[in-house]
Amino acid sequence: QSVLTQPPSVSGAPGQRVSISCTGGNSNIGAGYDVQWYQFLPGTAPKLLIYANTNRPSGVPDRFSGSKSGTSASLAITGLQAEDEADYYCQSYDSSLREAWVFGTGTKVTVL
Amino acid sequence: QVQLQASGPGLVKPSETLSLTCTVSGGSVSSGSYYWSWIRQSPGKGLEWIAYIFNTGSTTNYTPSLKSRATISLDTSKNQLSLELTSVTAADTAVYYCARAIAAAGTGLIDYWGQGSLVTVSS
Numbered sequence: 001q002s003v004l005t006q007p008p009s010v011s012g013a014p015g016q017r018v019s020i021s022c023t024g025g026n027s028n029i030g031a032g033y034d035v036q037w038y039q040f041l042p043g044t045a046p047k048l049l050i051y052a053n054t055n056r057p058s059g060v061p062d063r064f065s066g067s068k069s070g071t072s073a074s075l076a077i078t079g080l081q082a083e084d085e086a087d088y089y090c091q092s093y094d095s096s097l098r099e100a101w102v103f104g105t106g107t108k109v110t111v112l
Numbered sequence: 113q114v115q116l117q118a119s120g121p122g123l124v125k126p127s128e129t130l131s132l133t134c135t136v137s138g139g140s141v142s143s144g145s146y147y148w149s150w151i152r153q154s155p156g157k158g159l160e161w162i163a164y165i166f167n168t169g170s171t172t173n174y175t176p177s178l179k180s181r182a183t184i185s186l187d188t189s190k191n192q193l194s195l196e197l198t199s200v201t202a203a204d205t206a207v208y209y210c211a212r213a214i215a216a217a218g219t220g221l222i223d224y225w226g227q228g229s230l231v232t233v234s235s
Contacts, residue, residue, distance in 0.1 A: 002157075002158045002159070033219050036219070036220070036221055036222070038222070038225075043227075044227065045116070045226055045228075046209070046222075046225040047225070048222060048224075051217070051221050052217070057223070089159055091159075091220060091222070092219060092220075093218065100161060100164070100173055100175070101149075101151075101164075103151075103158060103159035103160070104159075106159070
């Protein structure tokens with residue numbers, strides 16, 4: 001049972017901007033723990049997109065950006081491209097019940 | 113470039129033990145400061161962190177719901193990570209991923225994932 005809640009799907013036309021929310025609580029995001037975002041493409045290893053809320057690893061296009069406020073975080077994709085069609089998951093740490101790493105419910109991004 | 117490749121039996125019978133291996137290339141499992149980890153993805157529960165082990169083998173941590181059935185280990189001579197899950201049921205059917213997390217981050221920042229290995233529990 002995922003601790004972090006994401007919308008099941010978002011969609012946009014090529015070139016548009018889409019945003020994915022990740023809502024947690026006071027034992028994870030709201031407690032100040034960092035949020036990561038990962039991209040899951042079929043047949044490939046998942047990829048780190050954003051770490052520590054707002055940082056992009058080397059090689060990730062600047063079309064991807066992250067933010068965090070209160071008990072939520074967001075991933076934005078600007079200038080949407082066909083290759084961005086994938087599943088996206090947020091991830092953080094949770095201090096309750098000795099749970100460590102927790103993931104979001106996942107969001108399917110569809111490029112129209 | 114670090115690469116991880118999980119491998120497993122594909123099909124396991126209920127009540128038996130699931131054994132998975134992750135072969136790491138492009139880096140040593142005993143170097144640096146990392147948590148080597150297993151994560152699974154099932155249709156009913158989404159992504160679920162299972163366990164991690166520090167690269168010295170000195171520290172392990174398990175998700176509470178699986179702690180009694182799971183064992184994570186490192187084989188530094190083979191540069192491999194392993195997972196054993198006992199008394200499996202259909203609920204353990206999932207794609208199992210091995211991954212490397214940066215220990216200093218403290219929040220499960222995974223910088224490399226393997227492709228995943230599908231395990232089905234069925235008689």
